[in-house]
Each structure stands twice: as structure tokens, then as C-alpha cells.
Amino acid sequence: MIWLVALHFVVGLTVVALGDRGDRRTLAVGAVAPAAVLIWLATELGSVLDGSVIDESIGWAPGLGLSIDLRLDAFAASMVLLVSGLGVLVLLYGLSYFPRQRSGLSRLVGLLVCFSGSMLGVVLADNLLLLATFWELTAITSFLLIGNEHTQQAARAAAFQAILTTGLGGLAMLGGFILIGTAAGTYRLSEILADPPSGSTVTAGVFLALVGAATKSAQYPFHSWLPGAMVAPTPVSAYLHSATMVKAGVYLVARLALPFGDTPGWRPTVVTIGCITMVVGGLRALRQNDLKLLLAFGTVSQLGFMFVLFGSATVATVQAGCLLLLAHGFFKAALFMGVGVVDHQAGTRDLARLPALGRQWRPLGAMLAVAAASMAGVPLVLGFVAKEAAYESLLHQESVFGRVALCAVVLGSVVTFAYSARFVVGTFVAPARRGAGSLSVELAPRGGFLAPIAVVSFATMLFGLVPALLNRLVGVATGVLGAGHLGESTSAHLAMWHGFGAALVLTLATYALGAAVHRWSATAVKAFARAAELPDGTDVYRSILRSMNRLADVVTGTVQNGSLPVYAGVVLLAAAALPSVALWTGDDLPALPPFSDGVAQVALAALVIGAAIAAASVRRRFAAALFLGTVGYGMAGLFVVRGAPDLALTQTAIETLTTVLFVLVLRRLPDRFERTTAIAGRPARLAIALGVGAMVFVFALVAASERVGPPVSDEMTARALDDGGGRNVVNVILVDFRGFDTVGEITVLAAAAIGAVALARAGRQPGDAVGDPVGGAVGQSGPVHIVRRVFNIDQSVSVIFYVMNVASLYLLFAGHNQPGGGFVGGLVAGASVALRYVAGGIDEVRRISPLKPWTILGSGVMIAAGCALTPVLFGHPVLDNGAWSMDVPIIGYVKVSSALVFDLGVYFVVIGLVLMVVEAFGERFAVARSTVPVDGIEEASA
Known part of the structure; x- marks a missing residue:
């Protein structure tokens, strides 16, 4: 049936x-x-x-x-x-x-x-x-x-x-x-x-x-x-x-x-x-x-x-x-x-x-x-x-x-x-x-x-x-x-x-x-x-709708004053205060864990803390983005120290790519943050930040100490190879044990990509194409990036681009048994896309593939969802794992599992996300006709 x-x-x-x-x-x-x-x-x-x-x-x-x-x-x-x-x-x-x-x-x-x-x-x-x-x-x-x-x-x-x-x-x-x-x-x-x-x-x-x-x-x-x-x-x-x-x-x-x-x-x-x-x-x-x-x-x-x-x-x-x-x-x-x-x-x-x-x-x-x-x-x-x-x-x-x-x-x-x-x-x-x-x-x-x-x-x-x-x-x-x-x-x-x-x-x-x-x-x-x-x-029905609209107007006008910091502060304050009541009225707090397992942890933690403080303190947006990236790289280092290479690899790829995407967006914003908060309001912000941080720390301690059964991770580690067919436990969890969660997560990624395009288009004039600068297309009034193509750079980018894509494919295929997987492989491929953009602008990116970004994105979601639901048609549970093996001449023994197909869907979603964000916020580069050597990029009036 x-x-x-x-x-x-x-x-x-x-x-x-x-x-x-x-x-x-x-x-x-x-x-x-x-x-x-x-x-x-x-x-x-x-x-x-x-x-x-x-x-x-x-x-x-x-x-x-x-x-x-x-x-x-x-x-x-x-x-x-x-x-x-x-x-x-x-x-x-x-x-x-x-x-x-x-x-x-x-x-x-x-x-x-x-x-x-x-x-x-x-x-x-x-x-x-x-x-x-x-x-x-x-x-x-x-x-x-x-x-x-x-x-x-x-x-x-x-x-x-x-x-x-x-x-x-x-x-x-x-x-x-x-x-x-x-x-x-x-x-x-x-x-x-x-x-x-x-x-x-x-x-x-x-x-x-x-x-x-x-x-x-x-x-x-x-x-x-x-x-x-x-x-x-x-x-x-x-x-x-x-x-x-x-x-x-x-x-x-x-x-x-x-x-x-x-x-x-x-x-x-x-x-x-x-x-x-x-x-x-x-x-x-x-x-x-x-x-x-x-x-x-x-x-x-x-x-x-x-x-x-x-x-x-x-x-x-x-x-x-x-x-x-x-x-x-x-x-x-x-x-x-x-x-x-x-x-x-x-x-x-x-x-x-x-x-x-x-x-x-x-x-x-x-x-x-x-x-x-x-x-x-x-x-x-x-x-x-x-x-x-x-x-x-x-x-x-x-x-x-x-x-x-x-x-x-x-x-x-x-x-x-x-x-x-x-x-x-x-x-x-x-x-x-x-x-x-x-x-x-x-x-x-x-x-x-x-x-x-x-x-x-x-x-x-x-x-x-x-x-x-x-x-x-x-x-x-x-x-x-x-x-x-x-x-x-x-x-x-x-x-x-x-x-x-x-x-x-x-x-x-x-x-x-x-x-x-x-x-x-x-x-x-x-x-x-x-x-x-x-x-x-x-x-x-119409009377009820009118009454609800009037009530919404009254409530919104009362509690919404138009200040995003106030909204965020109320949410964070509630998130910190409400659990605090339960924690402080309950049993005694657990003992503190060991301070560290080595000097490397202390050094990396100090780096993360310092970068976080700097990100919240600097006035320049670009500097804040770099410090946020430093926080991410520091976390990747902590993963390495704790013996989680797969997480470290993923975190590193994420930080590299998001820093590039940050730059794409920050170009459209003022160079510096505006000082709009009164001096009297800064202590309140500091108090909320400290309270939320302390609450998260205490909550983590309590959650770890209140475990009443064996960790789920023990069973997943034991069953990863036999049931999931892979030695990389993290990847097996993502594409098999908790694969349906992954389908939801990549769907959220797809929605985020669509939102990014909608956000970028909201600032364009009617008739402007995606990839045109906000406020005017190339050739119209507005800033245009004039660049001179340098042969050495172009050739280097081409070589590095293909090397990175080969590496991304390796991570995709090897990820079920070694560090890697579709997500980190897609991130590396996305970083190669960002590299092509830096070299030649949006037109260079569009020459990578004849497919539209949204086609790649949607194909990834469909592949992952189809891989999850196909077993149901044959009477098996959702995401039931299947494997096929054969001896291929010259190559030798080859094993392919349905998890690879699922990972391929994740891979396409990440690449499609990067392509759509670049389409949304990237610009065209005009090649300078002057023979005067140009180092890098300069602003000129078209």
C-alpha cells in the first residue's frame, strides 16, 4: 500500500x-x-x-x-x-x-x-x-x-x-x-x-x-x-x-x-x-x-x-x-x-x-x-x-x-x-x-x-x-x-x-x-x-481576523520599540534567568572538572577568549570578522588537542569560507560600527553577556553530571562499522544514525541561501541582475571594480582551484572511513569557488558550471531526501543503509554504500549555498584597458 x-x-x-x-x-x-x-x-x-x-x-x-x-x-x-x-x-x-x-x-x-x-x-x-x-x-x-x-x-x-x-x-x-x-x-x-x-x-x-x-x-x-x-x-x-x-x-x-x-x-x-x-x-x-x-x-x-x-x-x-x-x-x-x-x-x-x-x-x-x-x-x-x-x-x-x-x-x-x-x-x-x-x-x-x-x-x-x-x-x-x-x-x-x-x-x-x-x-x-x-x-471569521489584527497592533506597539539590541537582550536575559531559577533552587552544583589536560589547551583557550573580547571591542567591521575567524580556528585547535580530527577539519573549512563570505557582505556596509549606545547602557550589555556566559557554563556542568544512563556515543561507536558500514563515527552519525536530522539541516541551509538572495535583491532597483552592484549595474553610476588580470595569478588560481576540488572529492569519498565527508568536502569546494571569485569576479564564477546555483542546491536536497526515503518503497526503514561491492579491473576491490549517495547530496547543497551567496553579494570585475601595471584592485568611477 x-x-x-x-x-x-x-x-x-x-x-x-x-x-x-x-x-x-x-x-x-x-x-x-x-x-x-x-x-x-x-x-x-x-x-x-x-x-x-x-x-x-x-x-x-x-x-x-x-x-x-x-x-x-x-x-x-x-x-x-x-x-x-x-x-x-x-x-x-x-x-x-x-x-x-x-x-x-x-x-x-x-x-x-x-x-x-x-x-x-x-x-x-x-x-x-x-x-x-x-x-x-x-x-x-x-x-x-x-x-x-x-x-x-x-x-x-x-x-x-x-x-x-x-x-x-x-x-x-x-x-x-x-x-x-x-x-x-x-x-x-x-x-x-x-x-x-x-x-x-x-x-x-x-x-x-x-x-x-x-x-x-x-x-x-x-x-x-x-x-x-x-x-x-x-x-x-x-x-x-x-x-x-x-x-x-x-x-x-x-x-x-x-x-x-x-x-x-x-x-x-x-x-x-x-x-x-x-x-x-x-x-x-x-x-x-x-x-x-x-x-x-x-x-x-x-x-x-x-x-x-x-x-x-x-x-x-x-x-x-x-x-x-x-x-x-x-x-x-x-x-x-x-x-x-x-x-x-x-x-x-x-x-x-x-x-x-x-x-x-x-x-x-x-x-x-x-x-x-x-x-x-x-x-x-x-x-x-x-x-x-x-x-x-x-x-x-x-x-x-x-x-x-x-x-x-x-x-x-x-x-x-x-x-x-x-x-x-x-x-x-x-x-x-x-x-x-x-x-x-x-x-x-x-x-x-x-x-x-x-x-x-x-x-x-x-x-x-x-x-x-x-x-x-x-x-x-x-x-x-x-x-x-x-x-x-x-x-x-x-x-x-x-x-x-x-x-x-x-x-x-x-x-x-x-x-x-x-x-x-x-x-x-x-x-x-x-x-x-x-x-x-x-x-x-472576518470579525475574528479584524479583532486579532487590532490586538496585534496594540501588543506590537507596546513591546516592540524598533531596537534590535533590546530584542536580543530580552531574549538572552530570559534564556539566562529562567534556567538559573531551577539550577539555584535545586541540588548542589557539581564539582568543577580538571582545569586542563595540558599547556596546549590553556594556550588555545586564551587565544579564543582574547579573540572573542577583541571581536566585541574593535570598531572596524572587517577586523571583527577576522577576530571571529580566530575564535573559530582556536576551537578547531581544541578539537585537534582532544582527538577529534574530523570536527577540526570541518571547523577549519567553515572558518575559511565564512571569512570570505563575511567580506562579501561587509563591503556593502560602513567600514566602522557606529557608537549608538549610551554610556549608561553599556554596563547592562556587559551584565547580560556575563550572565549568559556563566549560565551556559553552569548548565554544561550540570548536564554532564546528571547523566543517568550510558552515553549514546558508546553504542554509536560500537555499531558504526557493523551497522553503518564506516569507521568514521562522526560521518556515520550524520549520514546514517541521525541522517534525518541532516536532511532537516541541509533544508535549513537551502532556506538560508534563498534568504540571502532575497536579502540582496531587496536593495536592487527593478531590472538589475543578480551579480550587479546594489544601486546600479555595470556601466551605470556607482562603484565598479577595475582590475588588471595578472597571468601568474590567473594560472596559479586555476591550478589551486583544481587541486582543491580534487581534495574535496577525496574528502567526499574517503569520509565514511577517514576524516572528511560531504559537508567538509563541499566546504573545500566552496572555498575554491571563493578563490575563483577573488581572481575574476562573478563572471569567473559563472563559468565554473553550466548549471544554475539553485539547480545545484535543489538537486542536493532532492538527492539526500530521496536517498532517505527510497528504502521505504522496498519495505525497509527510512535511511536503511545499503552497500554494493565489486572487484574492478586495475582498481581492485570497490565498495559503494547508500551513505555515499546521501553525502553527495550534502556536498551539492554546500556548493550550491556558496554559489548562491556569491551570486547574491558578488560583483562583476571590469578589466582595465590601461597598460599601466595595476597591483590588486582599485576603485574607479565607471
């Missing part, structure tokens, strides 16, 4: 990478991933319907409860059918919806496939933390999809509202998962649901999870983000509403409903939220003239209906909820795709402006009539079977609360019938009645446009006419959702007709009242809707 989820992201990111080179055919490429899932599901569905469960688990950090646990049962299979089945249809529908060439189409398709993979991960995840991860991936990808037209303010606002609402809910849900997992002693979802824990902590966790589900499934009062998401292209809306994101919250409630149904307050809370959402969403759907908004509020209403059924937490209501989940996916996909056809061909989806659709539109009209009938719960379609099952299940609830829920569901169903009728009549009947002009025959939709709609409409009717086809799926799904806790049979006996009874009476009353509401005049409908209207969620 893991490879199927990963396939979505591989295909999606590949399509995104095509950029503007991709055309409409990328939709067919994107459909490969969900189609593969459908094929796999078809092979496994028989055993799943027999009650079997398919599990896959890959360890990540078992001690922390982190593992990739996937599980396919009958309920997950029904969700996979919706996610992947409708995913294929929506992507194929896009072949007719989108033009052959559309700007940003590859990005949209790739994100849609990643969105599908994220939702697939949600429904297959059997680990709470993994579920939360995929949950957030759906939020991120939906944010990008909703804001696809990022040049439009409405799209940006809708995307921001969606991710803010669902993101905050996701954080609450994650907190709830941690509480539940801690109480249960496991984060494995199937184990928790099989033996649910109890107690106040679990109650809090369940309700926090409910907050996440309510925000994701647009329940009142968090519903306003969903209608706003209609700014996305229609295929995205169809997929989002029918099979993905909004169903995630329903899925979570369904999983928790039966096992945690007896949690205090669970049923009343979930059912109340669902009832309010169902009625409010339906009433607002009645008021819409925009067909997409009508369907969007209809989705809100139907999601509330599902919350009522699953939240009631009985076997019968859960079975009805499973049916409604499938029915809603089918009819809502058909309706949204149909609206897309009308909008695409007619140029509008406004009921007041729609032209008359001629007889050529009858096939589409018939399909949408079937889908709308299912939404309204009319006989012969699946929606009717689901609604009848819902009425029947709620009628058997004897509590007063159950009766109230039944009344709310009937009222919501009346409104649903009314807006369903309004959809069909307003689209296909009303325009002709009011004499609107007919749409051209040539604009009638063709077969390719209608085929996906026909498939889901046919499924809606097939399962409505023969609902027994779903007996096994619904029955087994109800069982895996936890019906065993209630001791009742979960066998489903679905039929199109169950005879006369109270449920049929309620159905007939629903039709009669719904038809009456539909026949009222528009004014009466609006008045009826307003009479029952609750506060608008969008207005509440």
Missing part, C-alpha cells in the same frame, strides 16, 4: 516539474496513480468483503510511536473506492474541460494528484500520528488548489481562510490524538478502537479530535471556508466535495463513533452540530443563484446529515451513514461536473442568466436529474435507499434527543428536496419558460465531456435499483467500525422497498413539503431562509 500512496506524489511532483511544457495530456498521466489504486483494490476487495484486513507497517521511530502503519478494511475500501474512482473520472473529465494549452495546468494536475494521495493516506493510515500527517498534507494541497489562480484576490483570500480554519482544527486534532495515544499506550488506531481507553484525558482528546473533524468537514460554525473554495476550477471543486478533504472529518467521526459512543457528551455534541449544519446549509443553498454555491451549501448540509448519522452511534445509523457517504460521493461528483459543463459551454452558471438549453442538452439533463434525485432522496436511486435507512434508524431511537434529531433531519431533507428541485428546474426548465435565448447547437456537450458524468449517474441508479449489491460492503464496514462493542448483528439487508411504515410516511411528507417550498415565490423563499438564519460564518 505504501508504494501506491508514494506513487501519487511521484506522479504529481513529476507533472508539476513539467511546468508550462505540460499540456492537457498531463491529466491522463495524472490518472495513472488513482487507476493503479483501483486495480489493486479490485484484486483485494474479495478478501476484504470476507472480513479480512490487509496491514502494512514500516518502522520509523518505534520508541516515539512513529511508524508507517497502513490498514485496508471494508470501510477504508469504500473510501478508497471514492477517492481513487472519482479521482480517475475527474482527471479524465478535465481532458474536455481544460483547453489543450493552459498556463499552470501541469501545476494544477500535479497538485490534484498529490491531493488524492494525501486523502488516500488519511483513509489507509492506522497510526494516529501518520493520519495527522496526511491530514495536514490535504490541507496544504487544498490550499494550493483553491488558490490556483493566485493573481486573483478572491482566490488568495479563500485559500487562506481554508488553510487557517482547517489548520487550526488540525492542531487541535493532533493534540487530541496525543492525549488518546498516551492514555492507550499506543498510537495504532486499530488497537485503540479495539480496546478504547477511558477517563477525563480521553474525553478531552476525543473532543479535540472532533474539533479537527468539524473544521475539515465544514460543520457549523466552521462551514464558511467551503463555499469560498468555489473559486477553484470546477474539477477541483467536484473532487474536493465528493470524495476528498470534506469527507476526512466524516471519516474520522465514523471511526470514533461506535468505540467512543459512550464518552460523556459525544452523542449530543456531534448530533447537535450535525443537525444545525444540515438545516443551515440547506436554507442557504435555497438562496443561491450561482449553481456552484448552491451545490457547495448543499454539501455543507449533507455533511451535517452524515454527522448526525455517525454521531448517533448505533449500528443502524452507522449503516445509513455508510450508504449516504457513497451516495453523496456519486451524486455530488455528477452534479459538480455537470455544472462545469454548463459553465464551460454557456459561459455562466447564474440561474438568472442561463440561456435555454436545447434538446441536444437532454442527455446531460437526464444525468443531472438522476443525480439531483439521489440528492433529494427520490426512489430508484441510491440516495433514496440511504435516506430511507436514515429515517428508519432514527425512528428506532426512543430517547427524546433521538426524536429531536429525527425532526431536524426531516426538516433538512425537506429543504434538500427544495434546492434539488430548484437546481434541475432552474437549469433546464426555467430559462425556456422566461423566454431566454437558446444556446447554439454547436455548444452542446459531446460524449467525452459527458462520459465521466454518465458513469457516476449510472452507478447511482444501479445501486438504487439493486441496493443488495452493497449488502456485504456496508455490513462488513459497519463491523470494522466497532459494532462489536454493542453486541449487535451488523448484517445489512438493503432493499429499494421495505413496505409501508412510518419511514415511508415521513418520506411522502418530505416530498410534499419540499415541493411546496420550491413552489413558493423567490421572495418567500428568501424570507423563510432569513427567518431561520444563524450568524453568518464568513462574517464571524
Whole structure:
């Protein structure tokens, strides 16, 4: 299963990478991933319907409860059918919806496939933390999809509202998962649901999870983000509403409903939220003239209906909820795709402006009539079977609360019938009645446009006419959702007709009242809707944002005075003062360690202290940079004395390179520091500095003395050769034992490089190229470095450049067993780049490689991340080490490990970082035409 989820992201990111080179055919490429899932599901569905469960688990950090646990049962299979089945249809529908060439189409398709993979991960995840991860991936990808037209303010606002609402809910849900997992002693979802824990902590966790589900499934009062998401292209809306994101919250409630149904307050809370959402969403759907908004509020209403059924937490209501989940996916996909056809061909989806659709539109009209009938719960379609099952299940609830829920569901169903009728009549009947002009025959939709709609409409009717086809799926799904806790049979006996009874009476009353509401005049409908209207969620959302902005203005204006030294002082003072309280109120401080192990340590320590004091005292920036470098070199010397050559080598390379980069930046700043601090403020700075230094020293002593177990380093040293395949323990730690930390660190390096370029560009005028001096390009007003190329220097630099790169490659390849590695090798290569810059400026650096710096940087991150995650595709843990050895003629025995590939990624990141910084802050050198000898570099006016 893991490879199927990963396939979505591989295909999606590949399509995104095509950029503007991709055309409409990328939709067919994107459909490969969900189609593969459908094929796999078809092979496994028989055993799943027999009650079997398919599990896959890959360890990540078992001690922390982190593992990739996937599980396919009958309920997950029904969700996979919706996610992947409708995913294929929506992507194929896009072949007719989108033009052959559309700007940003590859990005949209790739994100849609990643969105599908994220939702697939949600429904297959059997680990709470993994579920939360995929949950957030759906939020991120939906944010990008909703804001696809990022040049439009409405799209940006809708995307921001969606991710803010669902993101905050996701954080609450994650907190709830941690509480539940801690109480249960496991984060494995199937184990928790099989033996649910109890107690106040679990109650809090369940309700926090409910907050996440309510925000994701647009329940009142968090519903306003969903209608706003209609700014996305229609295929995205169809997929989002029918099979993905909004169903995630329903899925979570369904999983928790039966096992945690007896949690205090669970049923009343979930059912109340669902009832309010169902009625409010339906009433607002009645008021819409925009067909997409009508369907969007209809989705809100139907999601509330599902919350009522699953939240009631009985076997019968859960079975009805499973049916409604499938029915809603089918009819809502058909309706949204149909609206897309009308909008695409007619140029509008406004009921007041729609032209008359001629007889050529009858096939589409018939399909949408079937889908709308299912939404309204009319006989012969699946929606009717689901609604009848819902009425029947709620009628058997004897509590007063159950009766109230039944009344709310009937009222919501009346409104649903009314807006369903309004959809069909307003689209296909009303325009002709009011004499609107007919749409051209040539604009009638063709077969390719209608085929996906026909498939889901046919499924809606097939399962409505023969609902027994779903007996096994619904029955087994109800069982895996936890019906065993209630001791009742979960066998489903679905039929199109169950005879006369109270449920049929309620159905007939629903039709009669719904038809009456539909026949009222528009004014009466609006008045009826307003009479029952609750506060608008969008207005509440905007009011909260305005209040937060005003509060932020007040707080910022009070505590932020614009002084960076004050900010740094407050942070450092807090960092020193707060731990000091714990240290001084605790046990006695440990004894001081030996002063030194030799004269060399004392000399190097004195050098470091003196250089640090000098760096803080000198007035010239360049001198301060040199003294900081001296501090670094002194630390490298201490590493050598203590027997850590690898650390010493890395520290030396860092100091050499950073000194050069310091100079690049310092050229753009004044030569001297300004004396801006009053004399009275200097003692405060000195006191803070001394306090922080003393605190760090004492903290190090206490931390070293409080160790209660053997050092981790002992185990790493013992396992480095056998498990990591290397004798250089430091390198093995970086690329194997703690390799995922290294991935995070090089990602930070990449972000720092991007920030450096952004910082440099902030000072340039529009049109200036990277590498031009701030304030003007070469040839314009401003300082230009005039140099004379000296043959001896040029040749020496060329030789040294290649020698340094050979040395860097040696460090790269030898680093797994000897001092070195990708990081220090990259630093040496970066120093060679700096040498080329000193000799010939930015143009000389650009001639080193045809690749752009950001390409090298990004390639390094991708190589390292790919090396870390590739083992997962083959069922191995993250960063699992692999090695290959062979006898090569002449060379002899050669051994290559995956750690070398990982190190290569680090190597490229460091080189890319240096190249980007040089690009950002470097300048062009103009060659002097004068024959007068020039020693070095001189300033001249261009």
C-alpha cells in the first residue's frame, strides 16, 4: 500500500516539474496513480468483503510511536473506492474541460494528484500520528488548489481562510490524538478502537479530535471556508466535495463513533452540530443563484446529515451513514461536473442568466436529474435507499434527543428536496419558460465531456435499483467500525422497498413539503431562509481576523520599540534567568572538572577568549570578522588537542569560507560600527553577556553530571562499522544514525541561501541582475571594480582551484572511513569557488558550471531526501543503509554504500549555498584597458 500512496506524489511532483511544457495530456498521466489504486483494490476487495484486513507497517521511530502503519478494511475500501474512482473520472473529465494549452495546468494536475494521495493516506493510515500527517498534507494541497489562480484576490483570500480554519482544527486534532495515544499506550488506531481507553484525558482528546473533524468537514460554525473554495476550477471543486478533504472529518467521526459512543457528551455534541449544519446549509443553498454555491451549501448540509448519522452511534445509523457517504460521493461528483459543463459551454452558471438549453442538452439533463434525485432522496436511486435507512434508524431511537434529531433531519431533507428541485428546474426548465435565448447547437456537450458524468449517474441508479449489491460492503464496514462493542448483528439487508411504515410516511411528507417550498415565490423563499438564519460564518471569521489584527497592533506597539539590541537582550536575559531559577533552587552544583589536560589547551583557550573580547571591542567591521575567524580556528585547535580530527577539519573549512563570505557582505556596509549606545547602557550589555556566559557554563556542568544512563556515543561507536558500514563515527552519525536530522539541516541551509538572495535583491532597483552592484549595474553610476588580470595569478588560481576540488572529492569519498565527508568536502569546494571569485569576479564564477546555483542546491536536497526515503518503497526503514561491492579491473576491490549517495547530496547543497551567496553579494570585475601595471584592485568611477 505504501508504494501506491508514494506513487501519487511521484506522479504529481513529476507533472508539476513539467511546468508550462505540460499540456492537457498531463491529466491522463495524472490518472495513472488513482487507476493503479483501483486495480489493486479490485484484486483485494474479495478478501476484504470476507472480513479480512490487509496491514502494512514500516518502522520509523518505534520508541516515539512513529511508524508507517497502513490498514485496508471494508470501510477504508469504500473510501478508497471514492477517492481513487472519482479521482480517475475527474482527471479524465478535465481532458474536455481544460483547453489543450493552459498556463499552470501541469501545476494544477500535479497538485490534484498529490491531493488524492494525501486523502488516500488519511483513509489507509492506522497510526494516529501518520493520519495527522496526511491530514495536514490535504490541507496544504487544498490550499494550493483553491488558490490556483493566485493573481486573483478572491482566490488568495479563500485559500487562506481554508488553510487557517482547517489548520487550526488540525492542531487541535493532533493534540487530541496525543492525549488518546498516551492514555492507550499506543498510537495504532486499530488497537485503540479495539480496546478504547477511558477517563477525563480521553474525553478531552476525543473532543479535540472532533474539533479537527468539524473544521475539515465544514460543520457549523466552521462551514464558511467551503463555499469560498468555489473559486477553484470546477474539477477541483467536484473532487474536493465528493470524495476528498470534506469527507476526512466524516471519516474520522465514523471511526470514533461506535468505540467512543459512550464518552460523556459525544452523542449530543456531534448530533447537535450535525443537525444545525444540515438545516443551515440547506436554507442557504435555497438562496443561491450561482449553481456552484448552491451545490457547495448543499454539501455543507449533507455533511451535517452524515454527522448526525455517525454521531448517533448505533449500528443502524452507522449503516445509513455508510450508504449516504457513497451516495453523496456519486451524486455530488455528477452534479459538480455537470455544472462545469454548463459553465464551460454557456459561459455562466447564474440561474438568472442561463440561456435555454436545447434538446441536444437532454442527455446531460437526464444525468443531472438522476443525480439531483439521489440528492433529494427520490426512489430508484441510491440516495433514496440511504435516506430511507436514515429515517428508519432514527425512528428506532426512543430517547427524546433521538426524536429531536429525527425532526431536524426531516426538516433538512425537506429543504434538500427544495434546492434539488430548484437546481434541475432552474437549469433546464426555467430559462425556456422566461423566454431566454437558446444556446447554439454547436455548444452542446459531446460524449467525452459527458462520459465521466454518465458513469457516476449510472452507478447511482444501479445501486438504487439493486441496493443488495452493497449488502456485504456496508455490513462488513459497519463491523470494522466497532459494532462489536454493542453486541449487535451488523448484517445489512438493503432493499429499494421495505413496505409501508412510518419511514415511508415521513418520506411522502418530505416530498410534499419540499415541493411546496420550491413552489413558493423567490421572495418567500428568501424570507423563510432569513427567518431561520444563524450568524453568518464568513462574517464571524472576518470579525475574528479584524479583532486579532487590532490586538496585534496594540501588543506590537507596546513591546516592540524598533531596537534590535533590546530584542536580543530580552531574549538572552530570559534564556539566562529562567534556567538559573531551577539550577539555584535545586541540588548542589557539581564539582568543577580538571582545569586542563595540558599547556596546549590553556594556550588555545586564551587565544579564543582574547579573540572573542577583541571581536566585541574593535570598531572596524572587517577586523571583527577576522577576530571571529580566530575564535573559530582556536576551537578547531581544541578539537585537534582532544582527538577529534574530523570536527577540526570541518571547523577549519567553515572558518575559511565564512571569512570570505563575511567580506562579501561587509563591503556593502560602513567600514566602522557606529557608537549608538549610551554610556549608561553599556554596563547592562556587559551584565547580560556575563550572565549568559556563566549560565551556559553552569548548565554544561550540570548536564554532564546528571547523566543517568550510558552515553549514546558508546553504542554509536560500537555499531558504526557493523551497522553503518564506516569507521568514521562522526560521518556515520550524520549520514546514517541521525541522517534525518541532516536532511532537516541541509533544508535549513537551502532556506538560508534563498534568504540571502532575497536579502540582496531587496536593495536592487527593478531590472538589475543578480551579480550587479546594489544601486546600479555595470556601466551605470556607482562603484565598479577595475582590475588588471595578472597571468601568474590567473594560472596559479586555476591550478589551486583544481587541486582543491580534487581534495574535496577525496574528502567526499574517503569520509565514511577517514576524516572528511560531504559537508567538509563541499566546504573545500566552496572555498575554491571563493578563490575563483577573488581572481575574476562573478563572471569567473559563472563559468565554473553550466548549471544554475539553485539547480545545484535543489538537486542536493532532492538527492539526500530521496536517498532517505527510497528504502521505504522496498519495505525497509527510512535511511536503511545499503552497500554494493565489486572487484574492478586495475582498481581492485570497490565498495559503494547508500551513505555515499546521501553525502553527495550534502556536498551539492554546500556548493550550491556558496554559489548562491556569491551570486547574491558578488560583483562583476571590469578589466582595465590601461597598460599601466595595476597591483590588486582599485576603485574607479565607471
